[in-house]
Amino acid sequence: MARSTCYNSKLTVFVVGLLLAGGANCADTQAQFYSFDALQLDNGGKDVDISLLEEGVQLPGIYQVDIVINGKIIDAGEIPFHLEKNSVGKPFLQACLTREQVRRYGIKAANYPALFQVSNSLSRECAHISAIPQATESFKFSRRQLLLSIPQVALIPHYSGIAPRETWNDGIPAFLMNYQAGYTQSTYQRGTLSSNNLNLQLEPGVNLGAWRLRNLTTWQKFGSQKGQWQTSYTYAERGLYGIKSHLTLGERFTPSDIFDSIPFRGAMLETDDAMIPYNQREFAPIVQGVAQTQARIEVKQNGYVIYSTTVAPGPFSLAELPATTSGGDLQVTVFESDGRRQIFTVPYNTPAIALRQGFLKYNVMAGQYRPSESEVDRAIIGQATLMYGLPWNLTTYGGAQWAERYQAGQLGMGVSLGNIGALSIDSTLSHGKKWNENAQYGKTWRLRYSKSFESTNTGVALAGYQYSSSGYNSLSDVIDTYHTGNHVFYSGDFKDEQNFYGSWFNGNTHRRKSRVSLTISQPLGRWGGIYLGATRETFWGNLRDQNEFSARYTSPMISGIYWSVSLAQRKWNYPLINISGENKTDRTIDFWISIPLNRNTEHDIHMNYQMQRNSVKQKVQSIGINGYAFDRQLYWDINEQLAKTSYTQSNQDSGNFNLKWNGTYGTLNGGYGYSKWDRHMSAGVEGGVIIHQNGITLGHKLGKTTALIEVPGGSNISVMGGEGVKTDFRGYTTLSYLVPYQDNTIRLDPVTFPRDVSIQKTDVKVIPTEGAVVPAVFSSRVGARAVITLIRLNGKPVPFGAVASIVDQAESINNTGIVGEDGEVYMTGLPTKGKIKVQWGKGLRYNCYSSFYLKNSNEVADIYNFTDVCK
Incomplete structure (x- = not known):
């Protein structure tokens, strides 16, 4: 062979x-x-x-x-x-x-x-x-x-964008788990008070064939209090590839394309958009912003985290959000590595519904209501929706929701207007009975429009809601009024602003009357990009209108320098907060700029400056420096902040220093910060682990779809596309965030190959199904490389074209090479000491043996070169 x-x-x-040269001589x-x-x-x-x-x-x-x-x-x-x-x-x-x-x-x-x-x-x-x-x-x-x-x-x-169904790979059976552990020590008021906090987050899972089992469990301990465990969700899911659908058993969300999204515990069968080609898919939201340091981005809808990722300093654009798993505005929090937080809202509405002719999309769910507040009753609920593409660019859709005290039905029609965009209109009738109230009937009309102008890359989404009667309620509006004890409107937990206000509205008689929102995103090429978003809401009763507006401009990168400016304004009327009854306005203006101090790709160093004005801290300025080292495995940042508040008119200095190490087996982080009022230190570790048939592999945190990379005998080899992702001592590592049902190319960095490992191809293609752990095996040969000159006992070189093989004591052939002119042969995978068998014909007359010991040979550029007698 x-x-x-x-x-x-x-x-x-x-x-x-x-x-x-050899070929020419032989030809002559x-x-x-x-x-x-x-x-x-x-x-x-x-x-x-x-x-x-x-x-x-x-x-x-x-x-x-x-x-x-x-x-x-x-x-x-x-x-x-x-x-x-x-x-x-x-x-x-x-x-x-x-x-x-x-x-x-x-x-x-x-x-x-x-x-x-x-x-x-x-x-x-x-x-x-x-x-x-x-x-x-x-x-x-x-x-x-x-x-x-x-x-x-x-x-x-x-x-x-979609690979053929026959090429999809469900991956290998495996146990996998993400883990994150952290410790924070804070000292207040010059050492008179202190607290120690511990937290642990575990995301275990099991893959078996097409099935995926997932869980999220957390443990927290504050000071001297007893630690508490909490399970956020547990579910099993699998793809049904023949019908391009997805089956979920457990705790998830319904999609928001027809009704508002509902958290549930039960079973759901739905069309899987990830299996549908791009040109048949629907709109997905894009979250854009600017991170001042290496930051973690967390996106929430309806109080639940739907997406989380880590980004480098600078502008970010998140286009891979799971749009169909929830509905409503996106609450985005940017957790900076120095402890600061940016919080903003991205208005999001599902776009106009317009499907291709003959395309069917459905969703069926039955189970138990799963609210974010533990006091709300767990009612039995169900939902079914259907969308179908008709001729003449029309789409019909409808659905039903039901519970013990609530029923609703919807019918709608969408139309594709070609270059103009897509438009849909629908009406929903509801019947519900809130706690301690009479049954109410209501209806709502909804108009949606969306368009992406390909010539300018402009994205527009416009949605108008008009509730024609005050008796209209959503399923959550009704069920959320049935609390334990039924004498409070909310849980009393004020830590999550969005959950608190949402709970207040759900229990209040002031229901939304209308809502209109508009979002526009426009890339400007070499001039940068702009984003605009606006929302206006009116309510039944005596509540005043509520308005939100945001605008952002991001500059292009010029000589490594880029900057952004943003404006956000929110005008609300919550009586629990605003006792005077006047509309409360929050306004924030933010400017940020980053200047490179070192253009070395492995040791990028940037200086950042930020100025922010808002309603509470009238002026906040910060300046910092951050960068990478050790082949971008180490990230560090130093930040100093000066804040002048409206109520004290005094300066409040604070500072932070943070380190993050992306190692082969996980990520370590630590930090120190101070202010006028406190000092705090933190340390943490996070990563992922996969247990598979060949052992245990530790690495970075795992995404939903992951490749298990195997390079036999190749340790400490870098994987391109992942900072700090290197093979372990056995040649294994992981690479996450693969795109399901599509070609994914995994590449190794040839510069990091060990001197004694020869890898025949540096890239491998995989096509995983969603949630799979798919193997990516690279063919390698371990051992030295050498150019050997083989001379026979008569002083002549071994014949041209002879086959030279490394053999063991049992004459088993490990690898071979073909002898060229003057008896020279190139071979890889050589042991330090061994024997070569040379064969140029049949029979003992046409073979000889040569023994070698590489330590006695010359080595140039990691290739040995020696001459030996073949006996």
Whole structure:
């Protein structure tokens, strides 16, 4: 068998020159043409008849090649090739593709029963592409390409952005868990008071086939209080690929495309948008902002965290939010590494509904109401929705919700207006009975419009709600009034502003009458980008209108400098807060600029300045410096802040220093901060762990879909695209946030390869299903590399074309190479001490043995070079 390898470019030039010289001499003396690739000199095989070289045919074996279908490279890897003969009896090499490979390449194998046949030489089943009418196969050895020409009717349709269904990979069985532990010590009023807080967050999960089991459990301990455990959710889910749907059992949310999103505990079956091509998907929100330091972004809807990620300092744009899992405005919190927080609201409404003709989208849920407040009753609820694309660019949709004290139904129609956008209108009728009130009937009309102007990249979403009667209620409006004791409107927990106000509205008779919102995002190319958002709400009763407005401009990067300015204003009327009855206005103006001090990509250092004015702290200024070190594994930042409040008119200085280390086995962080009133220190650790059939792998926090990378024998190798992501001592690591149902390319950094490891290909493609732990295995060979000159006892070099193999005491062949001119052979994976068997024909007369000890050899650029006698 012949096995290829990848090695130093200087050596490649050397061996190619060596081979060309050898080929020229042989052509002169024997009038024969030798056509084999110098890059394939280091191969893995046995019992090879080198007389094939004289017929212009390459050696059968395993070769590293690109697979090209209809002119497009779709895969690369090691492919076995065996000898076949054509109609005139001339030998040629034919690839042996497996059923799995044919499936991944999107060929309709079931339509061609004769496609797979058993190869006599390999004693295994191989695909014969010629069984497909008008299909051809060609092996371009010099370019190391397997060219397949397949008629389009024999290929599974490949929609934009989505890989063929047959190529999806459910991954391996595994136990996986994210963990995050933190400790904070605070000292107040010059040491007279202190507190120690501990927290632990665990996200365990199990993957088994297409099933995924997930849980989130937290533990917190404040000071001398007893620690408390809390489970946020537990659910099991899986994809139903044949019907492009998703089944969930446990605690989740309903989608918000027709009704408001509902938290539930039960079962839900719905269309899975992630399996739908991009051109058939619906709108998803984009959250944009600016982080002053390396920060964690947390996005909430209806009091629940729906998304969390970590971003580097500077502008960020989050386009991967799970739009269909919840509804309502997005509450975004930016947790800066120095302890500061930015909080802002992104108005979000589901867009106009307009589906393609014949496309069906549905959702069915039954279970128990799961509110964010523990005092609310757990009522039995259900929901069913349906959307269907009709001819003439029309879409019809509707649905129903039900509970013991609530029923609602909706019907609507959407229309695609082509270049103008999409428009939908619907009406909902409701019947509900709140606690201690009579039953109420009501209805609401809703108008939605959305448009993305591709020529300018402008995104517009406009939604207007008009509640035509004061008796209209949503399901949550009714159920949330049934509290334990039924004498309070809210839980009394004021820590979450959005939950508090939402609870007050749910229990209050002042219901929303109308709501209109508008969002516009406009990239300006080399001039930066702007974002505008506005919302206006009116209410039944004596409450005044509530208005929110936000605007932001982000500059382009010029010589590494970028800046942003934003304005946010919120005008509300909450009687519990605003005793005077006048509208309360919060207004914030923010300016931020970042200037690079070092343009080194591995040790980026930036100076940041921020000025903020708002209603409480009239003026806040901060200046800081942050950067990276040690190949961007270490992040650090120092910040000093000066605040002047409206009620004291005195300066309040504060400062912070933070460190974060992204290591191979997880992330460590620590910090120290001070102000006029307190001192605090913090330390934490976070990461992810996967237990699989080959052992335990520790790494960074795991995203929903993850690759388990394996490089046999390759430790401390960096994975491109992940800061601090390196293989462990066994050659394993993880890379998360893969895109499900699509091609994902995982690449290794060749600069970090150990000197004794040869990796044949530095990138691997995977197509995981959602939530999968998909293996990404890189073929490697561990051992030294050497150019060996083999001389026979008569002083002549070993014959050109002979096969040199590393053998053990049992004569088992580990790897082989082909001898070039003057007895030279390039080999990889060599042990420090070993034996080489050289064969150039059949019988004992045509072989010899050579022993080597690398420590006695010269080494240049990690390649040994020595001469030995073959006996």
